[in-house]
Amino acid sequence: MEAYYATDPTDDQWQAISGRIPPAKPGGRPRSVNMRQVLNALFYLARTGCAWRMLPREYPPKNTVFYYFKTFRQERIHDLVRKRVRVKHGKRRQPSAMIIDSQSVKTTEKKGAVAATTQARG
Numbered sequence: 001m002e003a004y005y006a007t008d009p010t011d012d013q014w015q016a017i018s019g020r021i022p023p024a025k026p027g028g029r030p031r032s033v034n035m036r037q038v039l040n041a042l043f044y045l046a047r048t049g050c051a052w053r054m055l056p057r058e059y060p061p062k063n064t065v066f067y068y069f070k071t072f073r074q075e076r077i078h079d080l081v082r083k084r085v086r087v088k089h090g091k092r093r094q095p096s097a098m099i100i101d102s103q104s105v106k107t108t109e110k111k112g113a114v115a116a117t118t119q120a121r122g
Helices: 011-018 035-048 062-072 077-088 113-121
Strands: none
Touching: 011 035, 011 077, 035 062
C-alpha cells in the first residue's frame, strides 16, 4: 500500500500490529472502514499534533477515527510495539528499571502577601 505521509506504518509494521485490531462487533453492519487508514490517521494525529477537525481527507472521517481511538486505548497496541522495538535492539521485552521525571519548583522562604493575608484571617 502506498504511504501518503511519513507517519504511515510500513507494510511490515502493519503486519506486526494488524492482528491486534479488535474485530468488528457481531450483529451490526459489517465494518466498512479501512482499518489501516484509521491507524494511519491516528499515527498522523499523534505525530503532527494537529486538531481532529484538520485531519487530511485521505483518512476516514474524524468521528470514525476518534471512535477507534477510544477503542484502541483499551488494546495496548503501544505495549506490543514497545516490546518489539526493545527486542529488535537486543534488549529484554520488559524494562528492568523505570525513570519518573519530575520538576522541582523553587519557593521562597519569605511569606508573601497572600500567605500573610491567609494567616491573618486564619
